[in-house]
Amino acid sequence: MNGRLELWLFVAQRISAAVLAPLVLVHIATMIYVVQGGLSAAEILSRTQGSLWWAGFYGLFVAAAAVHGAIGLRTIIREMAPWTGGSLRLAAGVAAGVAAGVFGLSILVLGFRAVGALT
Amino acid sequence: MDAAPSPEGELTVEIWRGGADGRFRTYRVPRRRNQTVLDAVTYVQRHIDPSLAYRFACRVGVCGSCAMTVNGAPRWTCRTRVERVARRGRVRVAPLRNLPIIRDLAVDMTPFFDKWARAKGHFVPSAAGTQGFAEVAPDSPERRAADAGVECIGCGICYAVCDVVAWNPDYVGPAALNRAWTLVNDVRDGDRAGHLAAAAAGAGCHACHSHQSCAEYCPTGLNPTASIAGLKRMAFVAALKGAP
Ligand code: SF4
Ligand code: SF4
Ligand code: FES
Numbered sequence: 243m244n245g246r247l248e249l250w251l252f253v254a255q256r257i258s259a260a261v262l263a264p265l266v267l268v269h270i271a272t273m274i275y276v277v278q279g280g281l282s283a284a285e286i287l288s289r290t291q292g293s294l295w296w297a298g299f300y301g302l303f304v305a306a307a308a309v310h311g312a313i314g315l316r317t318i319i320r321e322m323a324p325w326t327g328g329s330l331r332l333a334a335g336v337a338a339g340v341a342a343g344v345f346g347l348s349i350l351v352l353g354f355r356a357v358g359a360l361t
Numbered sequence: 362m363d364a365a366p367s368p369e370g371e372l373t374v375e376i377w378r379g380g381a382d383g384r385f386r387t388y389r390v391p392r393r394r395n396q397t398v399l400d401a402v403t404y405v406q407r408h409i410d411p412s413l414a415y416r417f418a419c420r421v422g423v424c425g426s427c428a429m430t431v432n433g434a435p436r437w438t439c440r441t442r443v444e445r446v447a448r449r450g451r452v453r454v455a456p457l458r459n460l461p462i463i464r465d466l467a468v469d470m471t472p473f474f475d476k477w478a479r480a481k482g483h484f485v486p487s488a489a490g491t492q493g494f495a496e497v498a499p500d501s502p503e504r505r506a507a508d509a510g511v512e513c514i515g516c517g518i519c520y521a522v523c524d525v526v527a528w529n530p531d532y533v534g535p536a537a538l539n540r541a542w543t544l545v546n547d548v549r550d551g552d553r554a555g556h557l558a559a560a561a562a563g564a565g566c567h568a569c570h571s572h573q574s575c576a577e578y579c580p581t582g583l584n585p586t587a588s589i590a591g592l593k594r595m596a597f598v599a600a601l602k603g604a605p
Contacts, residue, residue: 252567252593253600321528331530 251313258310265303290360297361304353312346372443374401375453376413380462385453398431398446399438402454402466415466422580425516429466430455435521437580457521473517476533481559482540487551495549507546510539510588512581519575519585531564535575535585538566542588545595554604561596569593 276286290296319338372392375385388405399417406413417427422440429438432446432453446452460468497504519535520526526534541560544550560566569589576584 246562248563248565248567249561249596249600253597256597321525 251316254309255313258306258313261302261306262310265299265306268299269303287360293361297357300357300360301354304350304357308346308349308353311349312342315345316342371450372396372401372447373451374405375451376402376405376466377455377462378413378465380464383462383465385455392443396443397439398429398436398441398443398452398454399427401443401452402429402438413466414464423514425514428457428516428518428521430457430521435518435578437516437518440580457517459521459523459526460517468517470517473520473534473536474515477515477537477540479559480533480537480541480565481552481556482537482544484544484547485550485552485555487549497548501548503546503548506591507543510543510583510585513539513579513583514581516580519579519583522574522578524572524574525568525570529564529568532568533560533565535569535589538569538592539583539585539588541566542592545592554599557592557595557599558604560592561600566592566596 281289316338319341320335323334323338370392372390374388374390376388377383378386388409390401390404393400399420402413402415403417406415415427415429417439418424420427420439422437425437427438428435430436431438431441432448435457436446438454443452454466456462456466456468460470460473463469513536515536517536519539523532523535525532538560541556544556545553545560547553550556566589569586571586571590573584573586576586579585
């Protein structure tokens with residue numbers, strides 16, 4: 243099964259990781275700055291709403307996290323679930339893919355809702 | 362084998378007997394100077410129970426057939442001295458992990474070598490007519506990369522110690538991928554792209570988590586993790602360039 247699928251998932255995993263790494267750092271730095279500065283929710287929203295920069299920043303963040311998390315979850319399920327060794331292997335692989343897909347879509351939906359509220 | 366018994370007297374050897382549902386049985390073996398674990402197992406087979414099944418050939422770390430699990434870790438038993446591994450005069454010897462047990466200490470290596478073939482771990486001659494000697498510069502990057510992995514003797518120790526093999530029975534494993542990496546870098550090979558594609562297919566190099574257990578335990582001192590990382594890197598670039 244899936245001769246080239248694992249290769250492309252690996253490529254997507256690496257690229258999403260490369261995208262996420264700087265975004266996570268900026269995100270954490272911003273959080274620390276905001277908390278230290280004692281900004282209220284309203285003050286934060288007044289800075290982010292209507293900002294294309296923050297919409298783009300967190301939009302990309304959500305997309306990369308959805309891809310990265312879903313692929314990682316698929317691997318974890320496939321390796322850790324006890325039934326992956328038996329005759330149910332193919333079905334188990336498909337189930338892991340579906341679970342990871344649902345997970346990734348949920349992150350996308352919830353994430354973009356949050357981005358929409360923020361910006 | 363005929364050295365004088367050392368002062369310690371006896372060694373207690375626990376040996377796995379039977380198939381997957383077998384159990385350990387305990388034997389008492391006289392201690393000898395410089396005795397190896399293989400010597401102890403051989404003593405049991407020659408003097409206590411001739412029905413004990415195990416494998417060896419060269420006794421000097423060349424053939425790779427004597428690999429077993431010694432006190433929980435995979436080792437070449439011919440190159441493992443009892444005094445280094447015995448704990449309070451005891452040694453526990455089991456068959457290699459991750460492979461079907463045939464009987465006692467002998468495992469079925471078929472899956473190991475089938476996967477070797479799946480990763481296309483064999484040399485492909487280049488087109489007929491190239492009869493002359495291939496000249497490979499010793500310090501070219503390819504030659505160096507191939508050199509680093511080429512001394513594998515197919516003992517299966519890295520395969521036995523790899524957790525990903527245990528979790529994902531389809532994973533081709535470190536030895537086969539290490540071999541594929543030497544061929545991808547072999548300028549005389551007629552299908553280097555084919556080796557790369559085979560190594561990257563399905564549960565190939567991308568299933569590896571870079572744990573480095575294989576590199577830690579390979580008795581030859583090879584680093585299959587590095588070879589697999591090389592395959593991943595090369596397959597990544599080839600995929601982005603649109604390789605078939
Ligand atoms: S890479 Fe090392 S441990 Fe693995 S089969 Fe080859 S020699 Fe044995
Ligand atoms: S580095 Fe890869 S091949 Fe080696 S033990 Fe870890 S998962 Fe297995
Ligand atoms: S018997 Fe040949 S490597 Fe141990």
